[in-house]
Amino acid sequence: MKIIIAGAGAMGSRFGLMLHRADNEVILVDGWQEHIDAINKNGLKANFNGEEVVERIPIYNQNEVSTIDFSADLVILFTKAMQLDNMLQSISSLLHEETKVLCLLNGIGHEDIIKNYVPYNNILLGNTMWTSDMEGPGKVKLFGDGSIDLQNLGAGQENVANEVVEVLNQAGLNANYSSNILSSIYKKACVNGAVNGLCTLLGCNIADFGKTTYADAIVEQIVDEFIAIADAQEISLNKDEVLAQIKSSFNPETIGLHYPSMHQDLIVNNRLTEIDYINGVIVRKGKQYQISTPYCTFLTELIHTKEEILGAK
Numbered sequence: 001m002k003i004i005i006a007g008a009g010a011m012g013s014r015f016g017l018m019l020h021r022a023d024n025e026v027i028l029v030d031g032w033q034e035h036i037d038a039i040n041k042n043g044l045k046a047n048f049n050g051e052e053v054v055e056r057i058p059i060y061n062q063n064e065v066s067t068i069d070f071s072a073d074l075v076i077l078f079t080k081a082m083q084l085d086n087m088l089q090s091i092s093s094l095l096h097e098e099t100k101v102l103c104l105l106n107g108i109g110h111e112d113i114i115k116n117y118v119p120y121n122n123i124l125l126g127n128t129m130w131t132s133d134m135e136g137p138g139k140v141k142l143f144g145d146g147s148i149d150l151q152n153l154g155a156g157q158e159n160v161a162n163e164v165v166e167v168l169n170q171a172g173l174n175a176n177y178s179s180n181i182l183s184s185i186y187k188k189a190c191v192n193g194a195v196n197g198l199c200t201l202l203g204c205n206i207a208d209f210g211k212t213t214y215a216d217a218i219v220e221q222i223v224d225e226f227i228a229i230a231d232a233q234e235i236s237l238n239k240d241e242v243l244a245q246i247k248s249s250f251n252p253e254t255i256g257l258h259y260p261s262m263h264q265d266l267i268v269n270n271r272l273t274e275i276d277y278i279n280g281v282i283v284r285k286g287k288q289y290q291i292s293t294p295y296c297t298f299l300t301e302l303i304h305t306k307e308e309i310l311g312a313k
């Protein structure tokens with residue numbers, strides 16, 4: 001399959017690398033020039049489950065897409081939520097009427113932006129439990145296992161979604177067709193809502209947070225707020241399943257040793273976070289539905305306070 005990875009940071013690099021190794025024709029598009037230069041010069045370097053690998057994948061700056069001659073079957077969006085609109089504007093000339101667009105960003109509600117650029121029937125929504133860490137320009141660290149859930153937005157496009165599931169599976173990415181992607185997105189957002197902000201503020205990985213005597217009680221309060229908002233929109237979420245998924249993320253054998261992407265953004269790279277697309281969504285929808293969301297509100301405010309203290313950009 002001909003695939004564009006739009007947003008080739010930590011996660012885009014993982015997916016690009018694995019899909020390229022599985023013989024897909026892949027190009028990367030990103031806006032970080034140092035990273036682009038490093039990949040063009042030395043290839044994409046990765047510590048891939050302990051093995052040092054180099055993959056030669058073409059990469060372009062999103063400002064130079066007009067020079068790209070590539071008719072993509074699939075675009076995988078992997079920007080940060082704040083960069084999504086800008087990326088879609090940049091790559092719009094590469095989208096033809098058959099190009100499917102799969103969004104795997106963390107957070108809730110990205111379809112509202114994607115709809116402005118992509119025909120409804122071409123949009124696939126999803127989320128992933130894979131992880132990735134950026135070690136520097138052109139170099140990522142890829143450890144552990146993960147999974148992907150995805151579904152077509154347009155009615156009757158199940159075959160398209162299943163074809164993408166197959167391509168991802170051929171690359172070892174463990175994808176599943178979801179019959180209720182909004183529920184799956186809320187479930188994943190619960191994981192992010194419970195650990196990303198807290199690990200960022202507490203300066204710890206997921207396992208260290210999970211080991212504390214306070215973790216279970218705090219997580220339950222946050223999850224209750226997500227579930228109340230999901231309920232108000234008739235999105236079904238099973239509390240026991242959500243709590244079990246969060247608990248499994250505490251395990252060092254799964255993703256426990258990972259510092260959530262929000263920690264990488266704010267603490268490691270002094271960049272603004274995606275909090276407004278995770279806990280912040282629950283706060284905004286709470287106001288709309290008159291549902292109290294004290295934990296998500298406080299967490300969102302604390303992360304923004306930390307962003308200000310650190311002068312994050």
Ligand SMILES: NC(=O)C1=CN([C@@H]2O[C@H](COP(=O)(O)OP(=O)(O)OC[C@H]3O[C@@H](n4cnc5c(N)ncnc54)[C@H](OP(=O)(O)O)[C@@H]3O)[C@@H](O)[C@H]2O)C=CC1
Pocket residue numbers: 007008009010011012030031032033078079080081083104105106107128129130131132133134260261269274
């Ligand atoms: N990392 C993870 O383990 C996981 C992340 N996700 C989600 O996937 C999406 C993409 O996240 P992720 O891959 O982590 O994002 P990254 O921050 O690694 O990359 C996103 C973009 O940020 C810019 N960038 C990244 N690092 C730097 C830097 N040091 N200096 C300058 N620019 C930089 C690049 O674009 P530009 O220069 O155009 O700004 C890049 O395309 C997010 O929605 C995230 O929440 C989901 C699951 C796990």
Ligand SMILES: CC(C)(CO)C(=O)C(=O)O
Pocket residue numbers: 106128129130131191192195196249255258259260261262
């Ligand atoms: C891996 C996980 C689930 C941790 O919250 C994630 O999505 C992230 O790092 O943003």
